[in-house]
Amino acid sequence: MSKIVKLKKGFDINLVGKAKQELANFAAAQTFAIKPTDFIGFQRPKVLVNEGDTVKAGTPLLIDKAMDQVIYASPVSGEIVEIKRGDRRKLLEIKILAHKAMTFETSEKVNLASIDRDTLAAKLAGSGVWPNIIQRPFGIVANPADTPKAIFISAFDTHPLAPDYGFTLQGEEKYLQAGIDALAKLTSGKIHLNVDGSKPVPAVFSGIQGAQINQFSGPHPAGNVGVQIHHLDPINKGEIAWTVSPTGVVQIGKFILEGIYDSSKVIAVTGSEITKPSYVKTFSGANVSTFVKGNLNSGHVRVISGNVLTGEKIHLEGFLGFYHNQVTVIPEGDYYEFLGWAKPTTEKLSYHRALGLLSFLSPKKEYVLDSNGRGEERAFVQTGVFESVTPMDILPVYLLKAILAEDFDEIEELGIYEIVEEDLALCEFVDVSKHPVQELVRKGIELIQYS
Missing domain, CATH: 2.40.50 (OB fold (Dihydrolipoamide Acetyltransferase, E2P))
Structure with a gap:
């Protein structure tokens, strides 16, 4: 039965530079x-x-x-x-x-009605589409030999300037359905397709069959699949679930129906330093200079494959990450600002009202933020702020301290099986102590994974 989940904890980071829903006519990446x-x-x-x-x-x-x-x-x-x-x-x-003209390795089309589970898994694993399937816990590429208890697909993204799947997947309905039909044969449980409950369901998802459609609403990280799993079917020690992005589902569907690995995708080119934020159709691993050079407001910028919270810093000639559907360009923050955090202003965004910033007076305002951390690492300040932006029944500060202490029992008991880096990325943004929260989460995962 479908579920409706309304989340209150979290924080939306509103930035300048959201992509307009139109395809830009950039030259093709070479x-x-x-x-x-x-x-x-x-x-x-x-x-x-x-x-x-x-x-x-x-x-x-x-x-x-x-x-x-x-x-x-x-x-x-x-x-x-x-x-x-x-x-x-x-x-x-x-x-x-x-090459200017694309050619594909071809395989026989898959008849889902007659193929068995293990044969289907083997064909997908040998096709190039399998790395789209991620295992929870640990956030690693799934093992085809495993059978997950359920598969989760987040059909919306609440990260800053994130692309709109309702736009990027237009016309891909039959491939999306074929991908979900294939995934259904790989699990003993349900396929959960989670949509934004604050908006009408996009047409590309509304007609999907064979999946339980759940509605989530609230601030970021409501769109994170880890948060959704936590509220639908939490992962306990010894259990495995899989997650797939909508783009990955479409790639699986294309292999099922056409017998090819088609890595094409529509990505968002975003950020305050982009002259014309828009969407562009390309392929996984594209050189981003094609979309960024000649499309900049300034020359001193940080280019990010992905979003500003969880993306990867790359150079101007860098390449789009396999799992990324977005390129973000913001000002580089390599400067010192004396008492910058303490000056009352409405031009800076902060979750903390006590720091003198006045952004809370304009909750819908869009901001130009750079990469400056405005501080350095210091001892944990226990304020309860991590818990206020984490809509999960875990204690982030205690978990992070257990990871620092390498206390294996505490790490397990405090929820390491339920999270990956993106689930606590917002904690890193609001942290007055400037800790590398996402690095600590991965360290904790590896301590348990390889123990």
């Missing part, structure tokens, strides 16, 4: 990359191609020898122009110069 660092838990990469090789979209590029049945495929057809490595020959990225 170079693309797949980065092992995009895939949390990727342990032992094995490269399957060499520089100079010609590949198609869907050609296997690398595998993780710890789970070698899952392949990581080329997002486009073209030539392998660089296999970039860092310290101790750590694999950083495989760069592809794209």
Whole structure:
């Protein structure tokens, strides 16, 4: 039975630079990359191609020898122009110069009515679409051999300047339905499709069959799938659930119906430093300079693959992350501002009224924020503010302290199985003590995962 969940805890970060719902006419990106660092838990990469090789979209590029049945495929057809490595020959990225005309590795179309669960999982794992399926707990690429108790899809995003799936997935209804039909064969439980309860359900989701449609409303992080899992079917020790983004579901559906790995997606180009924030159609791993260069209000900026809370800082010639549907550009904050946090002003956004900022007087105002942290790390100040922006029955401060102390029993008891970094990213934003909350969450996950 569908559920309606209204959340009160959280905080919306309203920024200047939201994308207009129109497709911009940018030139097509020429170079693309797949980065092992995009895939949390990727342990032992094995490269399957060499520089100079010609590949198609869907050609296997690398595998993780710890789970070698899952392949990581080329997002486009073209030539392998660089296999970039860092310290101790750590694999950083495989760069592809794209062909003008896209060609695909093809496979037989999947008949869901006759295929069994294990065969379907094996076909998806060998197609390039499987990395879209993420396991909870731990937030890692799912193991095809596991059977999750349920699969969760968040059909809306409440992060700052996030894209609107109702717009980006227009015309993809049949692929979305096919993807959900395929996922239904992989779980013994339900498919939960969670929509924004404060708005009409977008047409692309309203006709979906075979999924329980739940409504969530409230401030960020209401759109986080981890928060939704917590309120629908919490994960306990020993249990496994899977999550998939709507874009990932569409990619799975295209493989089912057409037998190809099509990594195309519509992404949002956003931020106060973008001249014309808009949407653009591209492929996973695109070089973002195509959408950013010549579209900037200034030259001293920070380019982020993803959103400002959980995204990855990249350079102007960097590449779109595998799981990202957004590029954000904000002013670089590499300056010192004397007593900047203490000056009464309506031009800065703060969750804390006591800090002298007056943003609470204009809750709907959009702000230009830069990357300046306005402070440095210090001892935890226990104010209860973390709990006020975390709509889950966990105690974030005690959990983070348990992680710092490496107290395994406390880490488990305080809720590590229910969260990944994005679920406490808002705590990092409101933290007056300037702790790297998301780094601590990953440290805690790894302490439990590898213990």
